Amino acid sequence: MPTYNKLVRDKIPEIIKENGQKFNSSILDEDKYFKELNKKLNEEVAEYQESDNSQGAIEELADILELMHSLAKVHGASIDTVEKVRQEKAEKRGGFEKRIFLESVED
Template identity: 70%
Template sequence: MPTYNKLIRDKIPEIIDSTGSSFNTRTLNEKEYIQELKKKLNEEVEEYQEAKTSPEALEELADILELLHALSKVHGSSIDTVEKVRCEKAQEKGAFEKRIFLENVED
């Protein structure tokens, strides 16, 4: 039996069960949950960076967005609040649309 030891989506146990396979899961405490969400975010960002096609990239971006929803909740907020903060920062400092690459600053 392969060992995974990783956070999975909520319906994965049902999907595994439907195949007739046996498995073991447990519910994480709050501290473990946050730690595993962060690990999963890093994993999904890495998968996004390795994506070869736009459809693959969009699939990984969707996973990242799902994790951002979960992370905003564990921090007592919502994705709407994260979006509001994003908009405020874009208003104050701009976004990344102009492709500006800072090479150096002289004092």
């Protein structure tokens, strides 16, 4: 039996069972859940960075967004709150669409 020891999406145990396979799982406490969410976020960001086509990149961005929903909840907020903060920051400081690369600042 392969060992995974990682956070998985909620329906994965159901899918494994439907495939006639057996599995072992547990429910994480809040501290471990937060740590595993962060590990999963790093994993998905790395997979995004390794994507070699737009479809793969979009798939990984969807996974990152799903993790952002969960992380917002852990911090007592919703993704709508995160989006509001993003919008406020964009209004004050802009986004990244103009591709500006700051090389130096002189006093």
